Structure formats: structure tokens, C-alpha cells
Amino acid sequence: MAKSPLAPARFPDLPVIEGVRFASAAVGVRYSDRPDVMLAELAEGTTIAGVFTRSATRAAPVLDCEAKIGGAGTGRAAILVNSGNANAFTGAAGAVSVAALCEGVAETLNLDPARVFTASTGVIGEVLPHDRILASLSSLSGGLAPGGIEGAARAIMTTDTFAKGAMAEVEIGGQRVRIAGIAKGSGMVAPDMGTMLVYIFTDARIGRDDLQTLLRTLTDQTFNCITVDSDTSTSDTLLCAATGASGVDVTESTGFTKALHDVMLNLAQQVVRDGEGASKFVEVQVSGAATDGDARQIGLSIANSPLVKTAVAGEDPNWGRIVMAIGKSGARADRDRITIRLGDILVAEKGWVAGSYTEGAGAAYMQNDEIRIAVDLGLAGGMATVWTCDLTHGYISINADYRS
Amino acid sequence: MAKSPLAPARFPDLPVIEGVRFASAAVGVRYSDRPDVMLAELAEGTTIAGVFTRSATRAAPVLDCEAKIGGAGTGRAAILVNSGNANAFTGAAGAVSVAALCEGVAETLNLDPARVFTASTGVIGEVLPHDRILASLSSLSGGLAPGGIEGAARAIMTTDTFAKGAMAEVEIGGQRVRIAGIAKGSGMVAPDMGTMLVYIFTDARIGRDDLQTLLRTLTDQTFNCITVDSDTSTSDTLLCAATGASGVDVTESTGFTKALHDVMLNLAQQVVRDGEGASKFVEVQVSGAATDGDARQIGLSIANSPLVKTAVAGEDPNWGRIVMAIGKSGARADRDRITIRLGDILVAEKGWVAGSYTEGAGAAYMQNDEIRIAVDLGLAGGMATVWTCDLTHGYISINADYRS
Numbered sequence: 001m002a003k004s005p006l007a008p009a010r011f012p013d014l015p016v017i018e019g020v021r022f023a024s025a026a027v028g029v030r031y032s033d034r035p036d037v038m039l040a041e042l043a044e045g046t047t048i049a050g051v052f053t054r055s056a057t058r059a060a061p062v063l064d065c066e067a068k069i070g071g072a073g074t075g076r077a078a079i080l081v082n083s084g085n086a087n088a089f090t091g092a093a094g095a096v097s098v099a100a101l102c103e104g105v106a107e108t109l110n111l112d113p114a115r116v117f118t119a120s121t122g123v124i125g126e127v128l129p130h131d132r133i134l135a136s137l138s139s140l141s142g143g144l145a146p147g148g149i150e151g152a153a154r155a156i157m158t159t160d161t162f163a164k165g166a167m168a169e170v171e172i173g174g175q176r177v178r179i180a181g182i183a184k185g186s187g188m189v190a191p192d193m194g195t196m197l198v199y200i201f202t203d204a205r206i207g208r209d210d211l212q213t214l215l216r217t218l219t220d221q222t223f224n225c226i227t228v229d230s231d232t233s234t235s236d237t238l239l240c241a242a243t244g245a246s247g248v249d250v251t252e253s254t255g256f257t258k259a260l261h262d263v264m265l266n267l268a269q270q271v272v273r274d275g276e277g278a279s280k281f282v283e284v285q286v287s288g289a290a291t292d293g294d295a296r297q298i299g300l301s302i303a304n305s306p307l308v309k310t311a312v313a314g315e316d317p318n319w320g321r322i323v324m325a326i327g328k329s330g331a332r333a334d335r336d337r338i339t340i341r342l343g344d345i346l347v348a349e350k351g352w353v354a355g356s357y358t359e360g361a362g363a364a365y366m367q368n369d370e371i372r373i374a375v376d377l378g379l380a381g382g383m384a385t386v387w388t389c390d391l392t393h394g395y396i397s398i399n400a401d402y403r404s
Numbered sequence: 405m406a407k408s409p410l411a412p413a414r415f416p417d418l419p420v421i422e423g424v425r426f427a428s429a430a431v432g433v434r435y436s437d438r439p440d441v442m443l444a445e446l447a448e449g450t451t452i453a454g455v456f457t458r459s460a461t462r463a464a465p466v467l468d469c470e471a472k473i474g475g476a477g478t479g480r481a482a483i484l485v486n487s488g489n490a491n492a493f494t495g496a497a498g499a500v501s502v503a504a505l506c507e508g509v510a511e512t513l514n515l516d517p518a519r520v521f522t523a524s525t526g527v528i529g530e531v532l533p534h535d536r537i538l539a540s541l542s543s544l545s546g547g548l549a550p551g552g553i554e555g556a557a558r559a560i561m562t563t564d565t566f567a568k569g570a571m572a573e574v575e576i577g578g579q580r581v582r583i584a585g586i587a588k589g590s591g592m593v594a595p596d597m598g599t600m601l602v603y604i605f606t607d608a609r610i611g612r613d614d615l616q617t618l619l620r621t622l623t624d625q626t627f628n629c630i631t632v633d634s635d636t637s638t639s640d641t642l643l644c645a646a647t648g649a650s651g652v653d654v655t656e657s658t659g660f661t662k663a664l665h666d667v668m669l670n671l672a673q674q675v676v677r678d679g680e681g682a683s684k685f686v687e688v689q690v691s692g693a694a695t696d697g698d699a700r701q702i703g704l705s706i707a708n709s710p711l712v713k714t715a716v717a718g719e720d721p722n723w724g725r726i727v728m729a730i731g732k733s734g735a736r737a738d739r740d741r742i743t744i745r746l747g748d749i750l751v752a753e754k755g756w757v758a759g760s761y762t763e764g765a766g767a768a769y770m771q772n773d774e775i776r777i778a779v780d781l782g783l784a785g786g787m788a789t790v791w792t793c794d795l796t797h798g799y800i801s802i803n804a805d806y807r808s
Contacts, residue, residue, distance in 0.1 A: 056738075057728065088727070090755075091740070092756075125757055306795075310799070320492065336495070348493065352493065396717065399710070399715065
């Protein structure tokens, strides 16, 4: 699979997070030619928060993580992730695999199985060959290193065409706090949680409940504002681990909140940039809605509309489809108060095409790789921004033949 | 555009409905090489009921029809429809065009403008050149004939690859009642009303309010159970006109209700068979849901899932994506009670793949042109059936370049 044309130039240089070590390996869960398992070890004192898919058919590892995430423990911990097999809809065998992996990691690293969090991503409905992973644990453990995060990012990829990482460093009271995150995801991405698999590490010190509250809030502004294809995974998992190794308490720090937000948004946008078949990155800004919720509903209606997404793919300034998507959203709208812009170009206002608009200007704008659709409802102060990609032949090619 | 592989062999022989005459013409609204306006004249005594899009950005003709449809009049009436231009999001000019057309038809046919119903379908956001249509009214009027319904069906097509018609004849108390209907629609089709443009004519006698109630009920079982791309049009209109010319009162007739249902379902399924780029016809049967509403929600979640639709296109029995779509629907589901069948093949039960299932059997079944996905939730008695088509390269090709 060719790398997405919207990919960043290269994987970023991520800072070492004190208290975290990574390892990855090619275990052959499904793929035979690439790393497919990653292990992260978290030092004593680490707090962990998580956000998960709300799917009614959640995978076994998600159910296990949900049950554990509320625990207030700060002992040593571990995260184990495999690609190639989602261990979803695998009946009783799913939980058996998860338990075996958690026990295996706990034994190998000498820690509490309740502090082991797993995830699996890939094909649904096939039993996870967890023995292959168990057999690799001792060599994975031996390979744990502070600098292994890029390898971890590569090991969790499925249909991704590039590994996704982001970082931030922030000074708080004269001391430096570091954040490094990785993510995977390019299809089955829709905002009903902390989309896809995302792992964020920081040396900040923060209590678990505070971290959980922060993570949930920031998820709504980042991962819950992206969509590739409106399909929601059974396995989406976002974990954030704070080792506290910097000694800096960030509980009340707006600087830390902003830095974590930026890392999350960066990763979320990278997922969209790697949307299956994507050739354009699309930002949909909605303002003037009756409520923020209405704004998000309209933004997602536009971002999920196959007709809008194919128009973007075709570089067609077909703003009539934007009107359609506003209309079908179910949110409040008054046709004659709607203003639509493509980038800075005023396209429509007062229920009609703008007098100054020319099809030529619209068509020229649509040739950009990054498209901004701005809609003002003219009703009140509700606002939201969502991100998506276009819908191309590439999406069909990838998904009409994924398992073969 | 090549005819859909799922199209019926030919346009059906539709019975003449006494009291209805049709004409069509090539007026050049947008297309220059084909009929693009149809006119239907309805005799004195005709009752008319209608169901319309719920889009918040409804087109001007829809707003006009909605305002008129509640009128209890039974004087002579007319329906005027053009393709090529939707007269939607055209500001004040939209209503001006509709008024001009209604006045023009009223004058030409010597009837009340309040009994003229118009619709427009095609590109959104461009002013309708209604003068071209007005100029053709006198020749259209001269061409009105009882047998012109097939020409009318052709004149309302946009991206349709075949004209859609359906009929029924039913004996009631020894007398014959006839129903003939036409429809257009192949994209921007999602169930939030009486989808796309549909015109049904009958010589039955029935009061307007009874007809309206019947039409609304049957719409929920037919046109509101199909989806091509989850996009809802600004212009969707369904009108049913009962001329009463048969002299047969059908107000309490279950035979008539069934016949009208069958015509509506036939037309709805033809729209799906002409779904943009469709290569497979898909029926999704949901049973055992907590409620009928939950069943419909799950059915539509499956039918609208791009990942399910591309799997069907790829003839891939990727039932994991069906599990995903059930999970994301928001309706009640218990993973371990779900049963999934492809046709008659038991695929999954009790939260896992069925012991008897083989990938080979699933793959062979997916090669059919008509696919049935049956899901039982195992919760209660809620049921629904929805119809859709697959998502192919053809959909992208059509919609990434519609206006050019």
C-alpha cells in the first residue's frame, strides 16, 4: 500500500518518557513480514486513564480494559497490543485469550495482572492465536528500551500507510514535562469514543481520576471530532499513562492540558490523513448553530456524507451537497440564514449562491490537498470543528478486498 | 451510463388510469438530448396525498407542495416535474419559479393554481430557468394522453439508468381497481421520508385524509426502508392521486392497501436496484430486536455501513463488519445472543462463528446478485427489513464528477 499523500514527511522525533520502556516484535499473528506486537512497560507510580468504544459488540480486550481502568493502583503496569486479529466476536475464547495474555505479561514482568492492559486490532471473528504472542513475551521483555516507541507505533498498524506519533514538551514552574503519543487507525473510524488505538505517555504527575476527567474532556474535542467512514470499531481504545517521573504535578496546569490536547489533536488528524484511500484532508468548521451539539451534528453530517466526500475527491465545489448534508442532519437550520465558505471564498449566503462567487474560484480552491468547509448557521453561538478525508476509489479498493 | 445490472428486463406494461393524462417533452432545463419535463393532468374528483423530505433545507417546490397538500379540494389538478435542476437553495428566486410554474400550468389547463403540484430534481443551487418550461406548456398540454406514463417516467430521470414503473390491479366487490406508479432516484437516497420522486395514480375512490393516512403508513414500510448512500435529498416527494374514476370506494379495503403497498415496495426496490454504481441488491432482515424501531435502526446501520457495502461489492463474506455495524447502531444488542445468516447459511451464533460455517460456503453465496443478510438479536420480537445496494467504484466515479 502506497503511503498516503497526506502523510507527514517523517515520523517525528519523540522524547524519551522517563518510566516507560517499549519493545516490539514480529510474532506472525496474521502478518508474516512485519512487527505485529508491541509491549510497553510502565514504572511504579504510573497512573493510567482510558476511553473506549461505546460499541455494543465491544471486543474482549476492551471489556477487560474497561473493567480494570477504574482501579486506583499505581504499581508497575504494562500495555500489550497486537495487530492482525481483533479478538472481537470470538465468544468465550476471546476472554480466555485476554486472560492468558494478561497472566503471561504479569508473570514475565513480575507485576499484577490487574495492571496489564491489552488491545487487539485487525480481523473480527477469528480466534486470536495468543500462544504465538505468549511465546514471544520473554524476548519482548528482554528488548524493552526507553527509545522503542517508533517500533511500537509500527507494530500496531493494520491498513495504516504510515506510523503515527506526536509529542509536546511544556515548562511548568520552571520544570519540563514531556508527552509522547502513538496511534493507529485509518478505517472503521467514527467518533463514538476515543477512536482507534492511541497510547499517550507522559512523565507528568497527576492522579488517576484527574487524568481520566481530562482525557474524557479532551477526547470530545479531538478523537470524537474525526471520521473517516462513519463506521465505529469494536476495539477503539485510548490509554494515557502518566509516570510522574518528572516530579511535576500537573493537576491544575492549563499548560499541560493544552499540550495534551495538542498531542491528541495531532494524532487524531494523522488518523484522518491516513484515512483509507484519502487524497484530501478536510476540516469542517461549523459556527452560529443553536448549540455546540447541533454544530457537531451538522459538522459530522457533512463529514460523513458520501456525496460531499466524493465531490471533494473529484475537486468539485459542489456546495449543493453541503446544503443537503446540513438539511439532513436533524439539527436546527434556517435555509435563509446559512453562510457557506470554501476556504476564504464566500460561496453561499441568505439561502442562495453569493453574488461574488464564481465556479472558477471554487474549482481552483478544491484542487488544494487541504480543504476547509466553513458553515455558519446564523442562529446562535454553537460551534464545532470536525475533520475527515475524501471518499475515493482507493477506499473501495482497500475495503472490497481487505481479507483476501 | 450503462444500465444497472440489477435492472428489470424492461419497463412494465402499466394500465391506463382513467382520469389521468400524461405528457413529456425535451425542454433543455439542463440536458439537451432527452425529455426533462413531465406533466400529469388529473380529472375532477381526484384526491391527492403526499409525503415529503424532512430535510431542513427543503427545496422551494417541496415547501409549496407541503403548503397545498392538506387542501381538501377535489377539482381538476396537475403535477409538473422537471429534471436537471432541483430549484433548491435558490433563495427567493426558488419560490418565484414555483409560483410562475403553478400559474402557468393553471392558466394553460384552466384550473386552480392551488391544485398544481411541482417538483424539480437535479443540481442544487442554480436558479431554475422556468421560462423554458413555461414556453413548453402549451405544447405539453396539447400532447396530454392517457398512455403517456412511460414517457413521464423517463422525463424525471437524473442519474437513473432505467425508468421505474410498477402496477397493480385488484378486484374489490367484483369491480376492478388499477394502480400505476413511477419513480426516479438512484443517489442521495436515504430514508427520512417518502424518498426521491414518486408518483402513483389510481382510479380508486378514497377521501384525501384516508389516502394521506394510508400513504404515510405504507411509506414507513417501503420507501423509508431503503437506502443507497445515507444521504437525504432536499427534494424528495411522493404523491398519490386517486381519481375515483373506477367508482370503487377503497377506504376500508385491505385488498387495496396490499396492492398499493406492493406497488410502493416494488418502486422502492427499483430505486435500490438503480443505486449509483450498484452491482448487488441487498436485503437486510432484522428480527428478535428489543423493538421494531431498534430493528430498523440496526438494519439501517448495516445497510448504510460503507465497510459492509464494500465487502458485499468485493463478494467478501466479511461478517465481522456486520457485527461492527450492529454494535455501532445504538440499538440494544447482546453479543452472545446474536445470530447472523447469509442467505440460508448460518454464519455466527452465541457470540461466535458457527461451528458449521465455512468461509468457502460464505464466499460462494456472496457471488449472487441478490444478497440476504439476516440478523436475529435474540432479545424480543422487534422486526424490520431494509433494502440497499453495495458500494462500488461506480458510485465514486458517478459522484466524484457529477457536475462536470
